[in-house]
Amino acid sequence: MSLILDKDQDTQAERGEVMNDLVSGCLCLILAFGLAVVHSSQAGRLHDDFGRDPGPAFLPLILLSALALAGAGLVLRGGLRFHKSKAITNGASFWSIWPAALAVGLMCAFLPLRHFIGAAPALFFIAAALAVLAGHSGTARWPLTAVLGGISGFALYALFHFGLSVPL
Amino acid sequence: MTYDLLSTIASDLFTPYMLGLAFIGVVLGLLFGALPGVSSTMALAVMLPFTYGMETAPAMVLMLAVFFSSVYAGSVSAILLNIPGTPGAMITLLDGNAMAREGKAAEAMAYALIASIFGGIIGWVLLVLLAPTIAGYALQFGSPEYAAVVLFGLALVAYASSGDMLRGLAAGAIGLIIGVVGRDQVTDVPRFTFGTVDLQGGIDIIPLAIGLFGIAEVLSLLTKSKDDITHVPETRARTWPKWSALRSEVPTALRSSVIGTFVGAIPAAGSAVAVALAYACEKRLSKTPEKFGTGIPRGVVAPEAANNACVGGALIPMMTLGIPGDSITAVLIGVLLLHGLRPGPGLFESQPDLVVTIYGALFVAIILTALVAGLIGIPVYRKILAIPQRLLTAAVLVLCLIGAYAVRNAVVDVWVAIFFGAVGFSFIRLNIPVLPLAFGAVLGPLLEENLRRTLIIHRDIGVFFERPISLVLVSLSLAILLLPMCISVLSYLRRKSNNS
Numbered sequence: 147m148s149l150i151l152d153k154d155q156d157t158q159a160e161r162g163e164v165m166n167d168l169v170s171g172c173l174c175l176i177l178a179f180g181l182a183v184v185h186s187s188q189a190g191r192l193h194d195d196f197g198r199d200p201g202p203a204f205l206p207l208i209l210l211s212a213l214a215l216a217g218a219g220l221v222l223r224g225g226l227r228f229h230k231s232k233a234i235t236n237g238a239s240f241w242s243i244w245p246a247a248l249a250v251g252l253m254c255a256f257l258p259l260r261h262f263i264g265a266a267p268a269l270f271f272i273a274a275a276l277a278v279l280a281g282h283s284g285t286a287r288w289p290l291t292a293v294l295g296g297i298s299g300f301a302l303y304a305l306f307h308f309g310l311s312v313p314l
Numbered sequence: 315m316t317y318d319l320l321s322t323i324a325s326d327l328f329t330p331y332m333l334g335l336a337f338i339g340v341v342l343g344l345l346f347g348a349l350p351g352v353s354s355t356m357a358l359a360v361m362l363p364f365t366y367g368m369e370t371a372p373a374m375v376l377m378l379a380v381f382f383s384s385v386y387a388g389s390v391s392a393i394l395l396n397i398p399g400t401p402g403a404m405i406t407l408l409d410g411n412a413m414a415r416e417g418k419a420a421e422a423m424a425y426a427l428i429a430s431i432f433g434g435i436i437g438w439v440l441l442v443l444l445a446p447t448i449a450g451y452a453l454q455f456g457s458p459e460y461a462a463v464v465l466f467g468l469a470l471v472a473y474a475s476s477g478d479m480l481r482g483l484a485a486g487a488i489g490l491i492i493g494v495v496g497r498d499q500v501t502d503v504p505r506f507t508f509g510t511v512d513l514q515g516g517i518d519i520i521p522l523a524i525g526l527f528g529i530a531e532v533l534s535l536l537t538k539s540k541d542d543i544t545h546v547p548e549t550r551a552r553t554w555p556k557w558s559a560l561r562s563e564v565p566t567a568l569r570s571s572v573i574g575t576f577v578g579a580i581p582a583a584g585s586a587v588a589v590a591l592a593y594a595c596e597k598r599l600s601k602t603p604e605k606f607g608t609g610i611p612r613g614v615v616a617p618e619a620a621n622n623a624c625v626g627g628a629l630i631p632m633m634t635l636g637i638p639g640d641s642i643t644a645v646l647i648g649v650l651l652l653h654g655l656r657p658g659p660g661l662f663e664s665q666p667d668l669v670v671t672i673y674g675a676l677f678v679a680i681i682l683t684a685l686v687a688g689l690i691g692i693p694v695y696r697k698i699l700a701i702p703q704r705l706l707t708a709a710v711l712v713l714c715l716i717g718a719y720a721v722r723n724a725v726v727d728v729w730v731a732i733f734f735g736a737v738g739f740s741f742i743r744l745n746i747p748v749l750p751l752a753f754g755a756v757l758g759p760l761l762e763e764n765l766r767r768t769l770i771i772h773r774d775i776g777v778f779f780e781r782p783i784s785l786v787l788v789s790l791s792l793a794i795l796l797l798p799m800c801i802s803v804l805s806y807l808r809r810k811s812n813n814s
Contacts, residue, residue, distance in 0.1 A: 202498035205762045216484035246533035281704030295708040312720045
């Protein structure tokens with residue numbers, strides 16, 4: 147029985163790796179071609195003749211080619227293994243990233259909040275919200291978590307602002 | 315004569331005033347270095363104004379104490395929080411943080427401390443004994459050798475980082491592209507700046523590392539359910555490793571220290587290349603290379619010994635030639651210049667007592683770091699892990715925001731950290747190694763500068779195969795990158811022929 151379970155887990159892990167190859171390969175290709183378009187269309191002296199100097203476009207072009215090659219390699223490898231593994235997408239795992247997305251949103255709110263209410267209250271509120279978010283699946287009471295989180299945010303502000311003279 | 319000099323220096327150095335300054339420097343270095351975003355350079359820059367009114371010798375004692383202890387302390391945030399404070403600590407987090415997750419954070423910090431002290435002492439011995447010889451070898455490095463050593467460093471990182479090599483190469487290429495963002499240093503032409511002024515100066519490595527390692531790791535932790543997070547009580551874990559375990563790490567520490575000193579002595583090569591080289595060397599020599607990255611002491615000892623040996627190595631070109639190997643030694647040269655002294659061969663003739671004092675001050679800093687970090691530092695640092703997970707998560711994310719801002723007091727660095735936090739999180743989800751990206755970003759500008767300089771001077775790319783050092787390094791890099799691919803293609807073809 148455990149052997150069957152192990153085999154099932156191995157197959158699932160392989161399916162995941164195939165999808166990872168395909169997704170990361172496609173992303174590399176999109177990034178390489180997107181940046182190549184930006185790079186080649188950039189105004190200015192990017193493609194001038196610089197004499198003996200190979201110029202500012204030299205290394206980026208090599209790197210974009212390398213990225214495209216690596217992306218193509220990943221897509222090819224994923225494609226070759228795709229039929230064998232019958233790879234599937236897992237919708238449930240996509241939705242499991244909501245706490246991370248919310249945390250990124252809270253961090254992005256720091257700079258606008260700092261502009262309107264100042265750095266210390268902004269860090270207090272963001273640390274409080276992040277602590278509540280991090281403790282959402284636990285049993286701790288959220289008001290206490292929020293207050294302690296806010297205090298830790300304020301303490302870090304004080305350390306950098308007063309201790310290290312960082313103009314936050 | 316030598317005896318008189320040494321006794322005079324000893325009596326000058328071992329005074330309450332000098333030892334007190336060294337103690338203050340070590341404590342501040344341990345505090346600053348452990349904070350993400352506060353690099354050794356920043357710690358030295360903060361301390362610089364305090365040296366204005368001092369004599370040269372006390373000023374150097376204070377600065378060297380801050381320098382050495384902050385280099386060690388960079389490993390603390392890497393081990394505890396998975397945030398490398400400096401590029402030199404980026405490899406330490408692979409095994410150090412894995413050990414911390416197993417409840418062995420204090421032991422990982424102890425290994426890091428012992429390796430740092432060992433590396434520091436080996437670097438110091440080589441500095442005192444071989445400085446002029448090593449400096450001579452380091453000066454033989456021209457632009458082809460620099461470009462080759464950077465390529466070698468990147469190949470080593472792609473090899474040493476856990477995960478798939480092809481994905482590692484893709485990550486390395488993205489990292490190198492990030493390294494060329496901004497205005498080109500030769501022609502002043504902007505690249506990949508998307509029309510923004512903020513990106514014209516390039517992307518700073520510290521906010522990038524804070525995002526890639528710190529923010530991404532916490533975001534990944536947030537998406538895990540409570541059952542997935544294994545929590546081992548830290549209080550039950552031992553701090554100091556057994557003597558027998560330590561003895562088995564001595565050859566690793568010795569090899570890594572020698573590597574660290576020699577690479578540290580190459581101007582601008584930096585600790586990032588040294589730690590990658592030391593880690594890859596140990597992985598290559600190990601009978602169980604698959605265990606690297608899973609939380610083994612050797613994975614902490616190798617990079618930490620190399621990282622701290624770099625301190626002695628970095629002082630070699632500074633003392634003997636007056637060349638700053640990195641931004642930290644540039645600040646130290648600034649201290650000497652402030653006091654009307656120019657480091658270089660002339661310093662050995664005009665101020666031999668000061669040279670010996672500097673050597674002595676570094677040794678005192680190493681010993682004091684061992685004592686202070688061992689007796690006070692590690693017990694205090696380990697208390698961080700007693701903080702409830704939810705509060706630690708919030709504090710780490712806020713620390714990442716403030717740390718990213720503190721590097722240059724620039725708002726754009728906060729956005730960079732958040733952006734690369736999201737990128738690092740995506741990499742974790744897609745099982746792409748993050749380390750090659752970070753190293754690519756560090757080494758990209760160095761690679762481009764030396765590659766272009768080589769082509770301007772020699773016109774031909776064949777020069778890499780004509781000079782012995784660059785030939786060896788390029789050949790090794792190609793072997794590291796291509797051999798695993800060739801082996802997997804051959805085994806695939808063999809399987810196919812067997813099946814048919």
